[in-house]
Every structure is written in C-alpha cells, then in structure tokens.
Amino acid sequence: MEHEAFSWAGLIPGLSHLPPHVSNGILVSIILLVIVFVGYWRIRKTEDDVMPEAKLTARTFVEVIVETLSGLVESTMGARGPEFMLIIGTLALFILFNNLSGIVPGFLPATDNVNTTFACSLTVFVLTHVYGVREHGIKYLKHFVGPFWWLAILFVPIELIGHLARPLSLGLRLFGNITGDHLVTGIFFGLVPFLIPLVVMFLGLFVAFVQTFVFILLSMAYFSGAIAHEEH
Numbered sequence: 001m002e003h004e005a006f007s008w009a010g011l012i013p014g015l016s017h018l019p020p021h022v023s024n025g026i027l028v029s030i031i032l033l034v035i036v037f038v039g040y041w042r043i044r045k046t047e048d049d050v051m052p053e054a055k056l057t058a059r060t061f062v063e064v065i066v067e068t069l070s071g072l073v074e075s076t077m078g079a080r081g082p083e084f085m086l087i088i089g090t091l092a093l094f095i096l097f098n099n100l101s102g103i104v105p106g107f108l109p110a111t112d113n114v115n116t117t118f119a120c121s122l123t124v125f126v127l128t129h130v131y132g133v134r135e136h137g138i139k140y141l142k143h144f145v146g147p148f149w150w151l152a153i154l155f156v157p158i159e160l161i162g163h164l165a166r167p168l169s170l171g172l173r174l175f176g177n178i179t180g181d182h183l184v185t186g187i188f189f190g191l192v193p194f195l196i197p198l199v200v201m202f203l204g205l206f207v208a209f210v211q212t213f214v215f216i217l218l219s220m221a222y223f224s225g226a227i228a229h230e231e232h
Helices: 020-045 058-101 114-145 149-191 196-227
Strands: none
Touching (some): 020 058, 020 114, 058 114, 114 149, 149 196
C-alpha cells in the first residue's frame, strides 16, 4: 500500500484535496504575502527613522529583498529596469521561496512540477510580446522578418522556432533542476539520515538561488530584447 508524503498544506482545510504542487504553491504564496504585509506595516510604522535597524527584523528583511532585486534589475536592464520590477520581483520571490521550500520537511515545492514551471515561463513568453507590441506597435513584427523583407521567408520560421523554444527551455530547466535536487535529497535522507543529507541540503540552497537567478536573468534579457530600438 502506497503512502503519500506528509505535507503541511494537507493539514489546511480547502488545500488538502488539491494536487500537492497547487496546495504547496498556495501555501508558499500565503507565507510570502504575510512577509510582505508585515514588512510593509513595519516600514510604514518606522518610516521616519533615518537610521536603519541594527538587527534583522521584518522591515530590514523586506528592505534587503527589495534593494537586492531592484539593484539587479537596474544593472541588467538599465534605465528601463524599474518598469519591470513588479513582474521580475514577483517571479523571483515565487520561484525562490518555492525552491527553498523543498529543503523544509513537509513542503513539496511547486517548482517540482512542470505545470508550475511552464506557467511561469508562459507568463514571461506572453508578456515579452505584450511589452514589444506596446513599445513598437505593429513595427514589432519587424523583429521576425530580419533586416530585409526578402529574407522573411528564411527569418520568420527561425524566429518563430526560437521564440517558441523560450518557454520550453525556461520551464524544463527550472523543473529539471529542482526535481533532480529534491529527488537526490530524498534519496540521501532515506539512505544516510545523518550528516550527509546536510551537505546535500546546502547544495540545494545553492541550486535554489542559482535557478531563480537564471530564470529571471533570461526573462530580463527577453524583455530587454522586446523593447529595444534599432540603432541607425
């Protein structure tokens, strides 16, 4: 008889009957919202304080996250970066916290399921072209026909294949790495429950951050390419 893995989300009414990746994704999102609201409340409460707090609090934790993400977006995308802070920040936090949740017993990371990773990658795919059309209008289609109209018969298929491969690549890369890391950690815990799994967990931390960074870095590259103007 098979036994399902224990999940904290399974203890919450309304989530217990959902697929594990959905229920845990919702639970991690709720945790994120709580952190954001508590941090926002602390910032509003202490907004007149010029000196930063000396210890780690909800306010400093949120400030570090926001400053790190905003610095990364601006350094990667330049002056237009702040326009994309909302979508990049949302993707980064959702993916990172779900990746990290796989290290905590009782959590099954939503990014361990291809449906979740493809949902994130398709969001990037759709928004890339939304931003491109908003920036260039109908001229955005010139991205697909190449430098000369008579090369369109060659460039259009290549560009379409390249663009359609983006969500597939983003989704599979994230899914494969997180699933592999989660599987390896579970195997080591089952075989050697002492010491060795700790090393694997530290590697899991590394994988969680790296895969989040790779996902948002590629997303920013796609957004930048969509809004870029040709130099004459």
